[in-house]
Amino acid sequence: xxxxxxxxxxxxxxxxxxxxxxxxxxxxxxxxxxxxxxxxxxxxxxxxxxxxxxxxxxxxxxxxxxxxxxxxxxxxxxxxxxxxxxxxxxxxxxxxxxxxxxxxxxxxxxxxxxxxxxxxxxxxxxxxxxxxxxxxxxxxxxxxxxxxxxxxxxxxxxxxxxxxxxxxxx
Numbered sequence: 001x002x003x004x005x006x007x008x009x010x011x012x013x014x015x016x017x018x019x020x021x022x023x024x025x026x027x028x029x030x031x032x033x034x035x036x037x038x039x040x041x042x043x044x045x046x047x048x049x050x051x052x053x054x055x056x057x058x059x060x061x062x063x064x065x066x067x068x069x070x071x072x073x074x075x076x077x078x079x080x081x082x083x084x085x086x087x088x089x090x091x092x093x094x095x096x097x098x099x100x101x102x103x104x105x106x107x108x109x110x111x112x113x114x115x116x117x118x119x120x121x122x123x124x125x126x127x128x129x130x131x132x133x134x135x136x137x138x139x140x141x142x143x144x145x146x147x148x149x150x151x152x153x154x155x156x157x158x159x160x161x162x163x164x165x166x167x168x169x170x
Contacts, residue, residue: 004036005106007073008136009062010119010128014048015097018058021084025098026062028080035076039063041131043164049125049157054095058164061103061131070105074115077102103128104142118142126157 009029013021022043029035041061048054066073077100085097103119110117122128123141129152132139137149144151 003106004065004067005108006104007064007066007102007106008104008132009064009077010059010099010101010103010122010131011062012046012057012059012099012127013097014055014057015095016085019043021098022058022060024084025080025100028083029062029064029076032068032076034067034072035064037063037065039135041134044127044131045160045162045164046127047160049127049159057127059127059131059161061128061135063135070102070108070110070115070117073102073105101128103132104139107142109142123151124155124157126152126155126159126161129155130161 011022011025015021026038026040030038039062044059046057046059048057068076081098081100086099087096101119102115102117103122105117108117118141119128122132123144129148133148133152137147139148140146141148141151146154
């Protein structure tokens with residue numbers, strides 16, 4: 001039997017019905033028999049980091065367990081993004097209906113053109129660290145000797161990451 005690995009996924013959306021896009025990604029993930037014990041952080045409204053000329057994002061962190069390999073999970077994520085209308089372009093940091101990144105996959109360290117685990121930019125992004133801290137504040141982030149809480153305290157990102165009330169009237 002395949003090993004059960006704990007995984008953390010960063011999910012964001014800034015096009016269309018952002019709440020629905022994220023909720024749909026959770027539903028599709030939970031329908032996979034090889035993905036279980038899903039927990040999610042609160043929703044956070046976050047400002048875009050690089051291309052400022054776009055709407056704010058909604059972001060969450062998903063904690064789950066899976067028997068999938070890292071590359072099979074990446075295939076599953078790509079399939080979900082496609083189902084939810086994500087158009088892959090060569091240009092980075094464009095608005096998108098859904099963006100799902102593998103942040104941590106058990107104790108795996110992978111560095112390929114397709115996949116890097118742990119996610120190489122996670123340590124520098126509050127929109128990743130804030131919801132991750134909600135789920136796993138004492139988790140030692142792979143390739144570091146620091147907890148998520150400690151990393152957040154020293155994160156150079158000063159962008160706005162604010163807990164979002166689902167269904168609020170704008």
